Amino acid sequence: MSTTYVQTAVDPADEADRPDSDRSRAENSLARKLVAPALVLMLLVTAFPMLRALYLSLFNYSLTDPDAREFVGLANYATALSDSLFWRDTFNTVGIMIITVAVELVIGFAFAMVMHKVIFARGVIRTSILIPYGVITVVSGFAWQFAFSNTNGFVNSWLPFTPDDFNWFGQYWSSMLAIMASEIWKTTPFMSLLLLAGLAQVSEDMLEAAKVDGATWWQRLYKVILPNMRAAIMVAVLFRALDAYRIFDNIFVMTAGANNTESISFLTYRQVIEQFQLGIGSALSVLLFLSVLVVAFVIVKLFRVNLADARQES
């Protein structure tokens, strides 16, 4: 009781000096308590295992023979990086990423333009665009595998330039096309929703002004809409590219890696879970993580360059 009294007697002057500090200290500690569970959980399941992968990658360690575990330094990395499998799978992954994101950007933008324009049936369109997003990736993989199948699919009979018995899963290029088709179908709607949000931020006044000044549709698109959406486009491309780089489900279901269609995620999975090679598998995990960082870095840099270019232009 008395201490409280003393404190209140002393504090006012103190508080008048720096009115925020006590409050901000209290806010800080409350905030830390509220954020802690989320932060701890996130780090526990990502940072910790990643460090462990880093450690395990330095060993020759197979679960089929755990006692033979020995320190080998960077030998696993040397093995992985000198293996043609690793580079073939990286090539596949990068190829899938670039092609799908490019196609999705164009189609997704067209969809976003339509959704932006449409007034009637807006709810129906927006609901249906969420359906591919909601469908399990594995299920969409099945749907497209069966669709492309030469025994029970419909793609061959619908496409004019393929014979009815064309086996899409008989060779590399057509298998890759089928895989990319399923990926593009599933994620274009997500891309278009992100772009739609960006489109909503482009000022109607500016578009109207450009129209009055006699700008054509293309000019308005290139000079007004796209420059104003740069941030939204960057976010959409970055998210989708990193997502595409992790491609696994569709390939697992559609080809199981046959005809050299394996991705880098698939290779890592095979080493760890199917062959129990934790040492080399961990090295691959680390390489996969690093390559995702590189991809993120390149995309961010790429868009910054564009930004600078655009500024010089105007």
Add this chain to the structure above:
Amino acid sequence: MGKSLKGNIGTLLGCALILIWCLLPVVWIISLSFKSQQAVTNGSPGFFPSSGGGAGWSNYSDVLQDEQFRRAIINSIGISLIATALSVIIATLAAYAIARLEFKGKKFVLTTALVIAMFPVVSLVGPLFDMWRTFGIYDTWLGLIIPYMSFTLPLAIWTLSAFFREIPWEMEQAAQVDGATSWQAFRKVIVPLAAPGVFTAAILTFFFAWNDFVFGISLTSTERARPIPAALSFFVGADPFNRPASLLAAGAVVATVPIVVLVLFFQRKIVAGLTAGAVKG
């Protein structure tokens, strides 16, 4: 006049294309699920089941009578719901702090969340596989719930903090001035405003958990915990080129229907969430 008509036709055509895009593979897999196994293996490349090749509901009853499939559905529902509930609770606390309080390390939390959202999931499978076996939670519900929570938290935190930033927090004080206790003010004013955002985050989180495949096949080995996407991929036979297509299609439809129903529900909630945010003025 002529130009706007052309524009309208273009928009209409665009809408039709979007609808076909979204629905075609869904209609296709539903159609496949009603074809008989013989019609499929004998090669019936038609889109819809032909008059002789229909199987009625038999694929569905076969799938639903399959013990492994039923277990997988139960696993998926249980694991996804628990992970969603826990993840949303934890994310709500964090998002409240991020939206409402000034504190050191806010940027760190948001950056960590962003990095995890972009994390290559497969990278973690190896170490988690090893760790979970050591801890004895390999092939259990818990062994999937923990990674699902961790990987849905970023999404939930970002969605929720965006929602919470829109909430007019002064209303809480206004209610207190009007004589409400701070708990009453929080419960009666803030909770209803935050609820649509929390629900939206929950739906997105549930999507993620239900969709997961990598953890599902790597961290389980039996039907004890194997979720539905993983179970579907292992469903009858390991040869990916000779799967029982129509049976699998039926299973896929059963696994997808709850999500699509949620999508329809989700749409309304988003609209509700947006209108609730508009109370601001």
